Amino acid sequence: MKQAVVKINNYKWWLMLAFVTAFQLLSAMPVVFEDKQASAALVPIFAGLIAVEWAYFIVNRLITKRQDFELEMIAFLLCGTSIVIAASVNTGYALKQLIAVLLGLAAHIVLLIILRNVDTAMFLRVPVAFASIGLLVLNLLLAKVTNGTLNWIEVAGFSIQPSEIVKIAFIFVGAVTLEKLQSTQSLTKYLVFSVTCIGALFLMRDFGTALIFFFTFVVIAFMRSGDIRTLFFVSTGALLGAGLVMYFKPYVVTRFATYRHIWESINEGGFQQTRVLIYTASGGLFGLGIGKGKLRDIYAASTDLVFGVICEEWGLLLGLAVLTLYGFLAVYAIHASRRASSTYYSIAAVSAAGLLLFQAALNVYGITDLLPLTGVTLPFVSRGGTSMICSWALLAFIKSADLYRQNNNIKPSVPRAQPQNTGRLPSTGNNSNSTGRRQSG
Amino acid sequence: MKHTTKRALALYVLVVAFFAGAVILTVTLYVNGGNWASNRVNRHLYSGGQLVSAGSIYARDGEVLAKSDGAKREYAKNKALRAATLHTVGDTAGFIATGMHSVYKQELSGYSFINGVYLLKEYGRGSDIYLTIDPKASIAAYQALGNNKGTVGVYNYKTGEILCMVSTPTYDIANKPKDIAENLEKYEGVYMNRFISGLYTPGSVMKVMTAAAAIENIPDIYTRPFECTGKLQTASGVVTCPSVHGKLDFEKAMNKSCNSVFAQVAIELGKEKIQAQADAMGLNAAFKVGRAMTAKGTFSLATANDLDLGWASIGQYTTLTNPCRMITIMGAIANGGVGLSPFAVDRIVSPTKTVTQRGTTTVSTVLTINAVTAQKLKELLRSNVKNSYGDSRFPGLQMCGKTGTAQVQDGKEPHAWFVGFSQRADLPLAVVVVVENGGSGAGNAIPIANKVLQALV
Numbered sequence: 071m072k073q074a075v076v077k078i079n080n081y082k083w084w085l086m087l088a089f090v091t092a093f094q095l096l097s098a099m100p101v102v103f104e105d106k107q108a109s110a111a112l113v114p115i116f117a118g119l120i121a122v123e124w125a126y127f128i129v130n131r132l133i134t135k136r137q138d139f140e141l142e143m144i145a146f147l148l149c150g151t152s153i154v155i156a157a158s159v160n161t162g163y164a165l166k167q168l169i170a171v172l173l174g175l176a177a178h179i180v181l182l183i184i185l186r187n188v189d190t191a192m193f194l195r196v197p198v199a200f201a202s203i204g205l206l207v208l209n210l211l212l213a214k215v216t217n218g219t220l221n222w223i224e225v226a227g228f229s230i231q232p233s234e235i236v237k238i239a240f241i242f243v244g245a246v247t248l249e250k251l252q253s254t255q256s257l258t259k260y261l262v263f264s265v266t267c268i269g270a271l272f273l274m275r276d277f278g279t280a281l282i283f284f285f286t287f288v289v290i291a292f293m294r295s296g297d298i299r300t301l302f303f304v305s306t307g308a309l310l311g312a313g314l315v316m317y318f319k320p321y322v323v324t325r326f327a328t329y330r331h332i333w334e335s336i337n338e339g340g341f342q343q344t345r346v347l348i349y350t351a352s353g354g355l356f357g358l359g360i361g362k363g364k365l366r367d368i369y370a371a372s373t374d375l376v377f378g379v380i381c382e383e384w385g386l387l388l389g390l391a392v393l394t395l396y397g398f399l400a401v402y403a404i405h406a407s408r409r410a411s412s413t414y415y416s417i418a419a420v421s422a423a424g425l426l427l428f429q430a431a432l433n434v435y436g437i438t439d440l441l442p443l444t445g446v447t448l449p450f451v452s453r454g455g456t457s458m459i460c461s462w463a464l465l466a467f468i469k470s471a472d473l474y475r476q477n478n479n480i481k482p483s484v485p486r487a488q489p490q491n492t493g494r495l496p497s498t499g500n501n502s503n504s505t506g507r508r509q510s511g
Numbered sequence: 512m513k514h515t516t517k518r519a520l521a522l523y524v525l526v527v528a529f530f531a532g533a534v535i536l537t538v539t540l541y542v543n544g545g546n547w548a549s550n551r552v553n554r555h556l557y558s559g560g561q562l563v564s565a566g567s568i569y570a571r572d573g574e575v576l577a578k579s580d581g582a583k584r585e586y587a588k589n590k591a592l593r594a595a596t597l598h599t600v601g602d603t604a605g606f607i608a609t610g611m612h613s614v615y616k617q618e619l620s621g622y623s624f625i626n627g628v629y630l631l632k633e634y635g636r637g638s639d640i641y642l643t644i645d646p647k648a649s650i651a652a653y654q655a656l657g658n659n660k661g662t663v664g665v666y667n668y669k670t671g672e673i674l675c676m677v678s679t680p681t682y683d684i685a686n687k688p689k690d691i692a693e694n695l696e697k698y699e700g701v702y703m704n705r706f707i708s709g710l711y712t713p714g715s716v717m718k719v720m721t722a723a724a725a726i727e728n729i730p731d732i733y734t735r736p737f738e739c740t741g742k743l744q745t746a747s748g749v750v751t752c753p754s755v756h757g758k759l760d761f762e763k764a765m766n767k768s769c770n771s772v773f774a775q776v777a778i779e780l781g782k783e784k785i786q787a788q789a790d791a792m793g794l795n796a797a798f799k800v801g802r803a804m805t806a807k808g809t810f811s812l813a814t815a816n817d818l819d820l821g822w823a824s825i826g827q828y829t830t831l832t833n834p835c836r837m838i839t840i841m842g843a844i845a846n847g848g849v850g851l852s853p854f855a856v857d858r859i860v861s862p863t864k865t866v867t868q869r870g871t872t873t874v875s876t877v878l879t880i881n882a883v884t885a886q887k888l889k890e891l892l893r894s895n896v897k898n899s900y901g902d903s904r905f906p907g908l909q910m911c912g913k914t915g916t917a918q919v920q921d922g923k924e925p926h927a928w929f930v931g932f933s934q935r936a937d938l939p940l941a942v943v944v945v946v947e948n949g950g951s952g953a954g955n956a957i958p959i960a961n962k963v964l965q966a967l968v
Contacts, residue, residue, distance in 0.1 A: 293518050336552060348553045351544035354627025362632065364554045382627075386540065393533045400526045408516040420519045427525055435532045440539075 083137040087127055090143055091120050094150035097384070100360045101158045111161045115168050119153060122172065134473070140402060141469055144395045145462065148450035149174075151392070155379055156453050158361045159372050163453055170455040174462030181238070181466035186474065188247055188412045195243045199263050202239040205232045206270040233271055233279045234460040237425065240267060240283060241467055244290035245418035257291055257300065272315060277322065278436075278444025282429050284308055289424040293417040329442040342368065343439045346378035350386065350438070357385030372453040374445055377434045392451070396430045399423055403468045410471035419471035422464040544624050545617035555628045556620045558582050562603050565619040566637035568611055570646045571674070571857075576600045577612070579636065586684050592646050593685055595653035598678045598704035599644055599855060606702045609803040611640055611856070618859050618867070634862035641857045643672035643870065651966040652677040655959040660947040661926075662705035662834050663963055668842030668932060669939040671851040671872025673800070675963060678705040710806045710831040711945055714917025715768045715952070716928045717826030719840065719888060722765060723880065724788035725776045726887050732761050732776075739764075739771040748818035750774040750825070765891045766899040768914065770825050777824030782812045785824060792840055793850075793877035800835060801854050801870070808832045827918060834943045837930045841941040843878055844892065845911070845932040848885035850878035892931060900953055905961050907968065909934040912942075912960070914952030924948040929956035933964065940967060 098116045102109045123146050127139055149171045157164035185191050209232040212223055222229045244260055264287045271280035292301055316323050332340025332347075349365035352358065363382035365371050371379055381389040403423030407416035426449050433448040435441040447454055449461040540547075551557050559582065567578040576587050577600050584603050587593045601610010612619065618638040621631030631637055645665075652663035656679045665675040680701045682688050691698045703709065725732045739756035742749050752770035756763075764772035777785050789795065789810040797807035809831045812820060822828040835853065843850030851872040859868040880888070892911035896902060900914070912931020919926060927949035932941040942964060944956040 289522070292521060296518050336550075344547075344550070344552070347540075347543075347547045348550050349555075351540055351548040351622070352553060352555050352628045354623065354629055355625050356627075356629070358555075358627065358629055358632055367554075386537070390533055390537065393529070397526050397529055400522055400529075404519045404522050407519040416516060416519060420522050424522055424525060427522075427529055431525075431529050431532060435536070438536055440532055440535060 083139050097154045108161050112157050115164050152451045170458035174459040177459050178462040178466045181463050185470040188414045198239045199243045202236045231456040234456040238463045241421050245414045248413040278446035285428045286425045289421045326442040332439050346437045350381040353382035355385050355387050357383050376452050400427045406472040409475040411474050411476045415471040418467035422467035548622045549616045549620050564636045566639040568640045570644050574646050591650045593683050594681045595649035595677050597681045609704045609707050614802045630862045638859050638861045643857045645674040648675040648963050648966040652963045655962045661945045664706040664838050664943045666853045668846045668941045671853050673853045673855040676706040706834050708806045712917040713826035713832040714915035716913050716915035716930050718773050721773050721824040726884050737772045739769050743771040743774045745817040747816040750821040773825050774821030778817050786812045791879050796877040805835045806833045838941050838943040841930050841932045843880050844885045844888045848880040848882040850875040916952045924950050927952045927956040929960045
């Protein structure tokens with residue numbers, strides 16, 4: 071067991087990166103050679119992606135002296151897939167997607183620098199919280215109706231999804247240090263912030279993102295309090311709220327009416343899901359070949375339905391491999407959180423990984439009718455700038471736990487000898503319980 | 512700190528749920544993928560509602576029964592063969608549920624779980640299906656049935672191969688009649704393969720079952736004297752016999768299909784023994800023919816009195832039987848008690864020329880006749896042809912068999928039945944003929960059986 075761990079830690083990062091590059095070249099080839107005109111534009115795009123990858127890892131290696139880049143490798147693998155699919159639809163999409171990756175990488179690095187000092191992060195929490203709410207309110211005021219939801223803002227020709235940006239803030243604000251945890255045992259302020267965000271998303275009719283926020287809130291609340299009872303009350307409250315929404319806004323229910331009944335309305339409510347299943351089955355285990363699918367002709371193929379395109383054209387096995395990558399991100403985050411030098415990193419890493427995994431599940435299992443279809447994107451893979459940038463920023467939370475870890479030279483800021491009770495209930499509660507038991511006995 | 516890190520482990524719950532989702536997705540794809548991929552909106556397979564380049568279907572001798580020319584589906588060249596094989600081959604629109612086009616839709620369209628529709632895209636066609644169906648016998652059966660409704664089935668009781676399953680009314684799929692929806696009388700049940708899905712009152716062919724019960728339970732059955740007065744008085748009413756057969760023994764009673772004797776024997780044996788025999792012969796069971804399921808017969812004496820029991824033992828009362836079931840019973844008797852399940856698909860060959868499926872038979876588990884009883888039944892059935900129907904009606908076939916003239920509702924002619932098999936070692940074939948409202952079995956079913964079998968000699 072120990073040997074296996076050592077082996078994994080001693081892997082050659084450049085070998086792994088060479089593998090990522092090879093995979094990207096292989097998958098890009100059919101698209102590049104498909105059409106001579108497009109290839110002139112596509113070659114620099116793929117060359118650019120690969121150059122950025124190598125540059126990032128080499129510089130990173132020189133500066134941080136680290137070589138555990140698993141997280142970035144996963145992200146780049148997924149981004150490569152995203153760009154290939156975008157390129158196979160439209161050359162312009164590929165360029166936009168590459169730019170999104172670069173912006174995402176920049177956001178990732180900036181966030182890591184900010185997070186380097188936990189005190190800075192703690193100090194910024196309140197302004198970030200207010201800025202987020204401001205952004206959502208602005209969105210509500212300015213946004214125009216797009217695709218039945220109100221979650222886009224047009225800025226200088228680019229459409230931006232504020233809810234994606236607020237996802238980052240949601241974790242940034244939610245994570246806290248141990249000192250803070252011990253000084254305030256209440257979640258109230260964060261609860262108010264969360265309810266405001268989720269409420270705004272409901273008003274935008276972006277139920278998928280609202281669900282993601284709620285799930286992330288549950289993760290953060292659990293990480294902070296460790297109290298199942300709080301979670302129980304929160305969940306009951308959420309259910310009650312959802313019930314009220316359904317009662318007063320019946321259209322919410324009709325939106326999910328086709329769930330598990332998609333074959334009865336294959337040209338209406340079940341249109342996208344049935345096509346995903348039909349073409350996923352058509353692809354078999356090994357796929358029909360990149361660009362040879364039919365799902366790509368369906369609306370939102372390279373955004374919401376991108377997993378179906380992967381299964382049809384690259385094969386179910388590759389689709390499952392993509393899912394495994396998300397699973398690996400989460401497992402990595404759990405391990406990293408245990409080594410982190412501050413509770414802030416631990417909470418941020420676990421909740422960011424939870425968010426990414428939950429969103430991937432909502433997307434993949436939503437379009438395949440295992441879960442209701444909510445129209446959320448697949449992190450790192452769906453075409454779309456804000457989604458890509460947000461995915462990279464969220465990855466920074468996981469990376470921070472890994473990068474700013476406890477080590478033998480630097481003692482953690484909080485000595486281990488300090489009291490460990492971070493539960494919400496005062497210890498007297500426990501005592502009275504035990505007295506009660508004694509009396510009855 | 513420690514608490515927080517321990518709490519992180521809770522995320523494993525989500526990881527496990529996430530992968531459980533992946534497993535469920537894969538399993539549902541494995542189970543339903545064929546159905547999903549062959550949906551009419553799949554643009555890999557369908558163009559304008561028509562299957563693009565599906566695989567071909569061939570008869571036993573390699574004759575084409577269906578093939579694709581681009582998006583156009585073509586059928587057998589011979590018009591009579593098209594009509595005769597309509598229910599076996601089926602239609603691309605899916606009206607004929609037990610047809611190859613419906614049952615083997617995935618294979619014809621080139622789908623497999625592993626390759627998806629890749630082979631279709633790569634080779635431009637799906638898998639080919641080679642049937643065990645003999646075109647000559649099918650045409651003979653179709654022509655012999657003429658304008659009658661009914662069915663003819665022939666299968667090899669040593670291998671399970673179905674050589675002929677023709678069902679009428681039928682139509683020429685290349686020129687589908689426009690009046691099917693209006694002309695309900697003429698096209699009654701036209702989409703049903705009566706051999707597999709039909710249920711008929713069996714009449715006297717049921718005496719084979721009653722005879723089996725008698726052979727197994729009455730030691731002196733062959734030596735016992737019987738007398739037929741043209742009717743049998745029971746405690747609850749009268750079972751009539753078409754003739755007054757007078758004094759006769761059991762074999763003669765079988766030859767002459769005497770109702771009085773068989774009703775008497777059944778009442779003597781009692782409900783339990785007759786029911787047990789019927790169940791052992793699978794008269795209340797359905798079974799698989801390839802991937803299609805036969806109709807499930809009924810032979811139930813639960814609320815029967817003596818009169819009902821008497822009538823049931825000669826194939827009346829509430830009894831309903833499936834023709835395919837009867838042919839497997841004949842096959843089992845011919846084959847020393849071992850009933851082999853019939854199949855019509857010899858092999859399925861993928862575009863890469865590999866055989867992906869081979870038709871196989873299994874020993875039927877819902878049909879058991881012991882070897883001694885089977886031998887005695889065989890002798891009785893041989894005696895029927897030799898002493899009653901006449902070998903001249905089956906030239907050179909060494910036939911064994913039993914006719915049936917099943918009374919149906921008042922004012923209608925009875926159904927004409929013949930079930931039997933050839934004893935020739937080089938011709939191990941069992942046959943079933945049902946002519947709906949066709950009159951007497953001996954008069955109208957036997958000639959059809961003979962014509963079809965002669966086509967196979």
